[in-house]
Amino acid sequence: MRAWRWLKEHAVLGVGILALIYMLAPIAIIAIFSFNDPSGRYNFEWVGFTTQYWQEPFAIEPLTDALLLSIRLAFFTAIGATILGTLLAIALVRYEFFGRRAANLLIVIPMATPEVVIGAALLSFFLSASFALGFTTLLIAHIMFSISFVVIVVRSRLIGFDRRLEEAAADLGASPVTTFRKVTLPLLAPGVASAAMLSFALSIDDFVISNFNSGAVVTFPLYIFGANQRGIPVQVNVIATMLFAITVMAMLAVIIQQRRAEKMQERRADDDNKATVSVPI
Amino acid sequence: MKTLRQRLVPYGLMGPGLIWLFVFFVIPMYFMGQLSLKTGSLGAGYELTWAFENYTDSISQYSDQFLRAFYYAGVASFLCLLIGYPLAYAIAFKAGRWKNLMLFAVVAPFFTTYLIRTIAWKTLLDDTSPIVSVLKFLQIVPQDGRVLATSGAVIAGLTYNFLPFMVLPLFASLERLDRRLLEAGKDLYASAAQTFWRITLPLTAPGIIAGVLLTFIPAAGDYVNVIFLGGTKQAMIGNVIQSKYLVVNDYPDAAALSFTLMAIILVALIIYIKFAGTGALMGDEEEAT
Numbered sequence: 001m002r003a004w005r006w007l008k009e010h011a012v013l014g015v016g017i018l019a020l021i022y023m024l025a026p027i028a029i030i031a032i033f034s035f036n037d038p039s040g041r042y043n044f045e046w047v048g049f050t051t052q053y054w055q056e057p058f059a060i061e062p063l064t065d066a067l068l069l070s071i072r073l074a075f076f077t078a079i080g081a082t083i084l085g086t087l088l089a090i091a092l093v094r095y096e097f098f099g100r101r102a103a104n105l106l107i108v109i110p111m112a113t114p115e116v117v118i119g120a121a122l123l124s125f126f127l128s129a130s131f132a133l134g135f136t137t138l139l140i141a142h143i144m145f146s147i148s149f150v151v152i153v154v155r156s157r158l159i160g161f162d163r164r165l166e167e168a169a170a171d172l173g174a175s176p177v178t179t180f181r182k183v184t185l186p187l188l189a190p191g192v193a194s195a196a197m198l199s200f201a202l203s204i205d206d207f208v209i210s211n212f213n214s215g216a217v218v219t220f221p222l223y224i225f226g227a228n229q230r231g232i233p234v235q236v237n238v239i240a241t242m243l244f245a246i247t248v249m250a251m252l253a254v255i256i257q258q259r260r261a262e263k264m265q266e267r268r269a270d271d272d273n274k275a276t277v278s279v280p281i
Numbered sequence: 282m283k284t285l286r287q288r289l290v291p292y293g294l295m296g297p298g299l300i301w302l303f304v305f306f307v308i309p310m311y312f313m314g315q316l317s318l319k320t321g322s323l324g325a326g327y328e329l330t331w332a333f334e335n336y337t338d339s340i341s342q343y344s345d346q347f348l349r350a351f352y353y354a355g356v357a358s359f360l361c362l363l364i365g366y367p368l369a370y371a372i373a374f375k376a377g378r379w380k381n382l383m384l385f386a387v388v389a390p391f392f393t394t395y396l397i398r399t400i401a402w403k404t405l406l407d408d409t410s411p412i413v414s415v416l417k418f419l420q421i422v423p424q425d426g427r428v429l430a431t432s433g434a435v436i437a438g439l440t441y442n443f444l445p446f447m448v449l450p451l452f453a454s455l456e457r458l459d460r461r462l463l464e465a466g467k468d469l470y471a472s473a474a475q476t477f478w479r480i481t482l483p484l485t486a487p488g489i490i491a492g493v494l495l496t497f498i499p500a501a502g503d504y505v506n507v508i509f510l511g512g513t514k515q516a517m518i519g520n521v522i523q524s525k526y527l528v529v530n531d532y533p534d535a536a537a538l539s540f541t542l543m544a545i546i547l548v549a550l551i552i553y554i555k556f557a558g559t560g561a562l563m564g565d566e567e568e569a570t
Contacts, residue, residue: 012375013376248389
């Protein structure tokens with residue numbers, strides 16, 4: 001009877017944990033197979049343990065080139081999309097203006113469009129305009145699909161923004177530009193930073209839209225796609241595992257940093273309270 | 282009274298971003314529409330002949346792939362809901378101090394490339410994989426059968442790849458749920474099941490709909506899962522569009538199919554926005570613009 005009740009109380013948690021295992025299993029497989037020593041060209045069957053490929057992760061030149069190209073592309077995408085998207089978010093949250101609804105639609109619809117349609121439309125456009133496919137067309141496409149996500153992230157940060165801080169700065173004689181630089185931007189920075197990280201991640205991961213608009217340029221996902229026919233080198237697993245570990249560590253660092261900042265704030269608030277209590281007037 | 286200059290500020294801020302979206306999203310759609318009505322060939326060039334037969338021909342020729350795409354995407358979204366709801370519920374109500382870690386695990390798949398995740402599934406479902414042996418032992422898969430190159434494998438891949446898009450909006454709406462309503466239900470002697478069916482589920486309906494849209498739309502247009510996990514018998518409409526554009530170079534038909542897919546999805550989206558507003562897709566509920 002007690003066992004039954006325990007089971008009932010924890011059933012949802014159990015299902016949740018099973019679901020998480022389902023989500024994380026493929027990642028574990030990627031990491032495990034980076035230590036595999038495949039007998040043929042295909043790395044699908046476990047043969048034996050080796051650290052050989054971890055010792056030479058960048059031995060395959062086209063793969064390394066593709067990875068570097070993807071990092072460069074993601075870097076410029078993050079800069080472009082973050083600037084355009086942040087300005088858009090500020091306008092949407094801070095101002096009332098004619099055409100707001102249309103602007104919202106223009107931001108939402110690309111997010112809800114299947115990637116294959118975005119890729120096909122851009123290719124149709126570049127073909128009709130006789131625009132040569134390559135790094136530029138990839139950058140244009142990546143900035144385009146990242147803008148909407150930047151807007152959403154920055155917008156949510158702006159909605160919880162205490163505008164009195166800006167008014168205080170203005171009262172103290174700061175010009176609008178100084179206020180923006182010294183008050184708005186620093187407070188907005190975490191949102192802008194996570195938007196930049198998100199667009200970097202979206203860009204480096206994109207396959208479908210790049211597949212349509214890359215021309216002869218090969219990004220990291222495009223390299224994997226091409227290599228699939230002849231067998232994917234184990235280094236792909238090694239690099240994927242590395243990228244995963246780096247991202248996880250970066251995320252954890254951000255979370256720990258935020259925790260510490262929150263704790264400091266709490267402590268400061270506590271001190272303030274004590275101070276008011278201990279001063280008898 | 283605002284000066285003209287002040288009134289122009291939002292347009293100045295939005296200008297660059299909106300122009301980018303207009304030039305590289307709206308105008309390309311127009312060009313794709315135009316291309317879909319042209320006839321000709323890659324060598325001889327294309328001419329706008331208002332060839333609406335591109336639509337009728339290609340839709341009737343590829344109706345199977347269209348239907349299959351919507352069928353797979355529908356089943357995958359349903360499975361995502363079935364797996365995602367308990368998961369989101371567990372994170373929101375039962376996880377306690379593990380909440381952040383569990384949320385982190387939900388988005389963790391995004392930190393590895395989409396293609397590599399799909400290839401990992403190929404490893405898991407490969408003929409030599411222990412999972413397949415277990416499935417064969419349990420007689421779920423026939424002794425001489427395969428898991429790869431079946432509808433099941435493609436749907437499993439779609440479900441896996443788009444599950445986070447279901448969990449996140451569900452979690453957001455469960456988190457926002459007013460717990461006092463659940464207590465009120467209990468106080469009025471509702472059983473746990475009644476509380477769930479009559480309070481929790483209806484109040485999280487917006488999250489469910491957003492989650493279904495966010496999984497169904499990308500799944501319906503996907504072609505990666507079929508390439509890695511399926512065979513030619515599992516081809517979805519995305520595969521047809523991709524091969525017509527990039528392999529066969531039959532642009533007008535490809536554009537017509539792509540435009541049709543977009544139109545179908547737009548209809549669903551417009552119905553949704555009519556009821557929920559753009560705000561719900563942008564992550565907040567109050568501002569139904």
